[in-house]
Amino acid sequence: MAHHRRSHLLLVMAIIAGLSIGVAGCRGPQSGGLTVAGSTSVQPLVEHLAERYMAEHHGEVVNVQGSGSTAGIRAAVSGAAAIGMASRELEPTERDLHRFLIAQDAIAVIVHPANPVKALRREQLRDIYARRIRDWQQLGGNPGTINFITREEGSGTRGAFQEIVMGDAEISADGIVQDSTGTVRAIVAGDRNAIGYISLGMVTPEVATISLDEVVPTHDAVISGQYPLTRPFLLVTSGEPGPRERAFMDYLHQPACQAIIEEEGYVPSAAESRS
């Protein structure tokens, strides 16, 4: 039922898209941009690289849109986007997609710089988010209720955190929920009793990172695989990528791009390559 209706909507959208491509087509032979849509964690990186790609490949247009991992994968399946971006591993139902790894990202656990707690074990972190540990005193810190901040249901960052830290335990409903990396960081930076988790590439000096299982989240620890909280940045296409998609994806694996990925604080993964 719902699918039927959605296909009508898609039809209307396709007509509109078709018209606009027709109009855009007047400009040159390279009509219609390559649309890349998905995870807002991956978006800034791909946007940056797409700009370089467009500068080097005259006439090629790449549109990068942020809408979330799940939405990006859906867009790739439905054809609304040529390439989907995901900041989490594909789920079993999504395994038939073509998966292309561009980087590994670590998720850093952050606290206020004045917080004396600098190290946690994974079980302790799990117990904080499951609300079994409620006070910093229980962890050797100053007395105070732990204000733990999590991401919204369906976020790729939350998905990775759930999988790696929580396991079967549930993130307690008592947690503050924020829908972006920036607000999580802003809250932790202003609250001595707060704890949150964000992409390692987004950590600034306003907040302090916590070592997990005695591993400090550094670039080297992520590359060596010691730091446990990592997740892939993926590009996905429905079936084998076409020549234009292939060209863009291969470009991201070139040394110059891999260097940029590294500069941005992520771990490039040309070595691991496509599967």
Next chain:
Amino acid sequence: MRLREFVIEKLLFIAALSSLAVLALIAVFVFIEGTPIMLREGLGSFLLGAKWAPTKGSFGILPMIMGSIWVTVGALLIAGPVGVACAVFLVEIAPRQVADVVRPAIQLLAGIPSVVYGFIGIVVLVPFIRETFGGPGLSILSAAIILGVMVLPTVISIAQNALEAVPVEYKQGALALGCTHWQTILLVILPTARTGLITALVLGMGRAVGETMAVIMVVGNAVKLPINPLDPARTLTSNIALEMAYAAGAHREALFATGVVLFVFIMILNALANMRLRRRGSHR
């Protein structure tokens, strides 16, 4: 000439119809997308369920309904008295020059984008509440204060209209009988304008229920039943805005169903306000 008149009239009619058609389309779309899951889950367990874990198949939106009610009532507790007092001041007490400055300033308040309110909330208000009252700071209280300020222009301008509509004879009569100015305001003008003042509150309430961006930033968005004003909570609007981008399948339907509940909420409030307005109209 007559043909031209005819064509223009019809064109205007079509323009009027198109806005109605948009409303109808939105309503139909939201209901078609949202009602199946409510029926499948059972209306009772959807509206009164306390657990929301949409990716694991739990769809209870009671925490969000309560969150919306708490935040809205809180906003009105702030905007109601302040708004009515401000309207009384503008209509009855303020000298012309003062009113001429205050009035546009209040309208300016309505023009500030909600994300700016949210930003000020997160940077100034939230830390203040955390340090003064304890708790995480991101709370119903923060959201209520921010929303209270945001709905002030609505409340003030409608309350002002209501006060200005009080016949001048009433006021003259009260003063002639020896009432002081304050007694006249309290015993004659406010009671006469009562229905209009309630309309102001109801419309302010509608605006508060629907506000999203500023609320998301300061309310904490925790999905649990709030017990006191320092608890974080999640409202119906913030639930939709937070999760829509990622939602798929039943989760998406559940968000549309949240939209249905919100829709019904706001329709009831608007109907109430219209009823009040009409009754007031028939008085005169």
